[in-house]
Amino acid sequence: MATTAHDPVVHNEPYRIGDRIVTGAYVVDLLDQPPDLFVDHTTTNWRSLNWSKVGRPYKVEKWATEKKVYEKTHGEPLPVLEGWKKFNKNFDRYFTTDVPAAQKLARAELMQAIKKADVHGASEAVEEMFHLLVWNRIHRVEDAVWDPRGKRALFSGLNVKNPRILFLGAADGYEAMALAAMYPGGETVLVDYDDFCKTNRFGQFPLSYPFLGVDPASGHKRVWYRDQMNIEFEVEDIRNLKYGREFDIVVSIGLIEHFPDEHKGLAFEFHRRFVKPGGYVIITTPRDQLRSRAWYHVMADELNYGYRELMDVNQMGLYATENGFDVIRAGVIKAHNGLICKVRDTAAA
Numbered sequence: 396m397a398t399t400a401h402d403p404v405v406h407n408e409p410y411r412i413g414d415r416i417v418t419g420a421y422v423v424d425l426l427d428q429p430p431d432l433f434v435d436h437t438t439t440n441w442r443s444l445n446w447s448k449v450g451r452p453y454k455v456e457k458w459a460t461e462k463k464v465y466e467k468t469h470g471e472p473l474p475v476l477e478g479w480k481k482f483n484k485n486f487d488r489y490f491t492t493d494v495p496a497a498q499k500l501a502r503a504e505l506m507q508a509i510k511k512a513d514v515h516g517a518s519e520a521v522e523e524m525f526h527l528l529v530w531n532r533i534h535r536v537e538d539a540v541w542d543p544r545g546k547r548a549l550f551s552g553l554n555v556k557n558p559r560i561l562f563l564g565a566a567d568g569y570e571a572m573a574l575a576a577m578y579p580g581g582e583t584v585l586v587d588y589d590d591f592c593k594t595n596r597f598g599q600f601p602l603s604y605p606f607l608g609v610d611p612a613s614g615h616k617r618v619w620y621r622d623q624m625n626i627e628f629e630v631e632d633i634r635n636l637k638y639g640r641e642f643d644i645v646v647s648i649g650l651i652e653h654f655p656d657e658h659k660g661l662a663f664e665f666h667r668r669f670v671k672p673g674g675y676v677i678i679t680t681p682r683d684q685l686r687s688r689a690w691y692h693v694m695a696d697e698l699n700y701g702y703r704e705l706m707d708v709n710q711m712g713l714y715a716t717e718n719g720f721d722v723i724r725a726g727v728i729k730a731h732n733g734l735i736c737k738v739r740d741t742a743a744a
């Protein structure tokens with residue numbers, strides 16, 4: 396995948412509300428319409444759920460070859476942070492690829508290999524073509540990873556003004572930027588202990604990618620870009636953060652499913668620790684659906700370095716309820732389930 400997508404110059408040609416443009420690397424979606432998929436589960440009676448009703452999450456157990464080799468050679472588990480570093484590097488390669496150009500290159504490499512009767516080269520080229528085909532479908536056809544309209548639907552209706560937003564395990568920071576566009580005027584702190592996220596996944600996030608939000612002065616819709624937002628990136632382990640309960644919104648995207656049940660309480664505690672009384676905790680996790688299982692199967696060598704569950708929205712809501720949160724909004728979007736929660740007021744319960 397040698398072909399890298401170059402970011403066009405941003406503000407010479409700003410996008411407009413209503414645009415939907417497929418670039419080589421991603422989809423610009425400023426459609427001011429409902430999402431392709433948003434199933435609202437807000438009215439679920441969360442306290443009536445129990446584990447025998449909802450079943451347990453699915454565990455992804457197909458591992459990256461590199462992880463297996465490390466563990467065989469060293470006789471111990473791959474350190475968790477090392478696994479995340481590999482995950483982020485590999486995932487970033489896809490986000491920064493100009494897919495049509497990379498597909499053309501892979502086809503040319505296949506033809507070359509066939510001409511030279513190079514079986515190994517041909518099989519590598521075929522594998523590359525298959526991965527690009529899958530990525531193209533997910534990111535450039537369905538826009539299921541970023542899913543801006545789905546996320547806007549999920550994040551809508553928060554009662555916040557100039558919010559301070561904390562993103563735990565931020566990676567590229569996408570969802571915090573979506574929130575900062577919808578609820579502007581505050582400040583956003585991204586936290587990830589993999590420094591590559593600061594320098595590359597967020598640091599090189601396309602300056603020209605537009606987020607649909609509002610203009611705080613007029614209240615009208617407007618388009619925001621990364622460099623117009625007040626964002627700080629802290630490279631730190633969540634466990635070492637020194638903040639108190641000071642954020643209006645604490646968000647994590649794809650974090651709690653990496654904690655097995657004996658540590659789920661700690662994962663929820665991370666969120667509770669930093670949210671203001673009455674503030675919002677937003678949590679999403681990948682959906683347990685056939686296509687997600689297939690994705691983690693196909694991409695195992697590039698993404699599966701650590702513990703991962705796939706769950707449905709009821710399982711997620713039950714975890715939140717058991718761990719002292721009230722679910723005030725819940726929904727299913729293309730690739731994830733999402734919850735908007737508040738810490739339960741035990742005095743009032």
Ligand SMILES: C[S@@+](CC[C@H](N)C(=O)[O-])C[C@H]1O[C@@H](n2cnc3c(N)ncnc32)[C@H](O)[C@@H]1O
Pocket residue numbers: 479480483486563564565566567586587588589592631632633634648649650
């Ligand atoms: C599954 S990723 C989040 C998915 C993300 N939306 C993406 O596009 O890759 C989880 C992120 O959390 C970070 N992370 C995991 N545990 C952490 C910890 N204890 N402290 C800080 N960051 C952590 C990882 O480095 C990784 O970037």
